[in-house]
Amino acid sequence: MREDELRRTLARADRPRTMDPEVEAATLALLAEGDTGNDPRTGLWAAIAACILIVVGFGVWTQRTSGEDQAAIRPVETSQPCEAVGGEIVDALTEWGSVRDWAIAVVRPEPDLAEVTARTLRSVLPDPDSSETVAPLEAMVGTVRPSLGSAVAEREKLLALALTELSAAVDADPTLCLAPGLRDFEG
Amino acid sequence: MIDRAHNLIGAERPDTLSLAELFTAEGSAVFGFLLARCGNRATAQDLMTETFMQAGDRFRQGRGNEVTPAWLRTVARRRLIDHWRREARSQRRFARLRAERQPVAPPPDADDSVDRALASLSSRQRAVLTLRYLDDYSITEVAEALDLSYKAAESLLARAKRSFADAYRREMHEEGVADA
Numbered sequence: 443m444r445e446d447e448l449r450r451t452l453a454r455a456d457r458p459r460t461m462d463p464e465v466e467a468a469t470l471a472l473l474a475e476g477d478t479g480n481d482p483r484t485g486l487w488a489a490i491a492a493c494i495l496i497v498v499g500f501g502v503w504t505q506r507t508s509g510e511d512q513a514a515i516r517p518v519e520t521s522q523p524c525e526a527v528g529g530e531i532v533d534a535l536t537e538w539g540s541v542r543d544w545a546i547a548v549v550r551p552e553p554d555l556a557e558v559t560a561r562t563l564r565s566v567l568p569d570p571d572s573s574e575t576v577a578p579l580e581a582m583v584g585t586v587r588p589s590l591g592s593a594v595a596e597r598e599k600l601l602a603l604a605l606t607e608l609s610a611a612v613d614a615d616p617t618l619c620l621a622p623g624l625r626d627f628e629g
Numbered sequence: 630m631i632d633r634a635h636n637l638i639g640a641e642r643p644d645t646l647s648l649a650e651l652f653t654a655e656g657s658a659v660f661g662f663l664l665a666r667c668g669n670r671a672t673a674q675d676l677m678t679e680t681f682m683q684a685g686d687r688f689r690q691g692r693g694n695e696v697t698p699a700w701l702r703t704v705a706r707r708r709l710i711d712h713w714r715r716e717a718r719s720q721r722r723f724a725r726l727r728a729e730r731q732p733v734a735p736p737p738d739a740d741d742s743v744d745r746a747l748a749s750l751s752s753r754q755r756a757v758l759t760l761r762y763l764d765d766y767s768i769t770e771v772a773e774a775l776d777l778s779y780k781a782a783e784s785l786l787a788r789a790k791r792s793f794a795d796a797y798r799r800e801m802h803e804e805g806v807a808d809a
Contacts, residue, residue: 443794449762451797452665454743456763459661465674466656473681474649 648688651696652681659701666709666759668748676712680705706764710774713756717776742800749796754789761786 443451646654659680663673683704684696747755756775760766766774772782 443790443797445762448790448794451743452747452759452762452793454741455665455747457661457665458657459664460657461660461674461677462670465678469656469674469678469681470649470652472678473652473685 646693648681648685648693651684655698655701656681658698659705662702663705663709665747666706666755666763667712667752668750668755672712676705676708679708710760713752713774714776716752742797742804746793746796746800750789750792753785754792757782757785758789758793 656677660673660677663676663680664670667673667676680701684693684701687693687696747758750758753775757771760771760774761768768782768786769779771777771786772779775782777785
């Protein structure tokens with residue numbers, strides 16, 4: 443393929459696209475909130491966006507809680523503040539049986555990845571109640587920040603942060619690595 | 630909304646336009662810009678939000694009139710390059726985990742042969758190809774943006790071009806067969 447042809451072909455991909463309605467509404471709400479311009483309609487924008495968010499949020503909540511398979515899963519809601527999300531993770535991880543549930547909740551859109559995560563966490567954290575385990579978890583939670591973007595991106599980010607911090611904590615103090623799983627995992 | 634975008638936002642943006650109105654007018658274009666380059670809806674939406682949050686900072690500084698479509702695209706591209714760099718570091722660290730996630734699935738709205746051919750590339754191939762041919766980066770600039778050596782960028786670009794051309798030809802052939 444010649445370069446000019448390649449350029450023209452690729453340009454077809456660069457076009458306006460429709461984003462997910464809940465992301466559009468959430469972004470609009472954020473921008474309306476932060477917009478300190480002199481536009482008197484700003485308040486109206488915020489009110490409209492808030493109404494949309496409530497409706498969308500209720501719909502998502504209803505959908506999540508309606509399926510039978512949802513019963514055992516602890517969802518990490520994007521609207522929760524940082525501390526609450528961190529608390530969810532610590533709570534989940536300090537309950538040995540719910541590690542897999544946490545992994546699924548965090549990366550629910552990618553079940554295979556959730557399985558890998560669950561296996562990794564099990565291999566790294568064989569004794570989640572010990573103080574050695576709690577320290578890296580606290581370090582991990584300290585890095586979790588609420589994302590401005592979509593639920594999927596936030597969950598992936600949360601997972602990446604969690605694994606990065608766990609890995610860094612174990613690197614800093616090898617005695618925390620109670621099983622060889624993490625080193626294998628890092629390749 | 631797209632038509633409105635081009636009517637509302639010209640080279641000289643009206644000072645009275647609020648940030649929310651700017652998003653309504655330009656959001657889908659910026660999202661499309663990012664989606665074409667990264668191929669992942671969630672990431673594109675995330676970066677789009679960050680781009681407009683940065684625009685919000687300009688508004689708060691009383692410099693809202695500087696936020697033009699070109700400004701938005703420049704900021705979006707920088708965000709995307711930062712994302713690629715983070716992704717590369719993450720991939721090096723978690724090579725095995727990432728390996729289990731390949732290949733990247735086409736985006737849900739991949740209804741076009743170009744989209745599908747792009748979706749068949751790796752994230753790095755897609756990055757180098759779009760920076761070079763959509764954003765007119767030189768190979769030196771591509772290498773700098775992606776933390777690669779010149780030779781590595783050149784080699785990656787050559788592989789990306791070949792992979793895209795092959796995938797695109799396959800897509801066109803399959804479309805032809807389907808039409809027949």
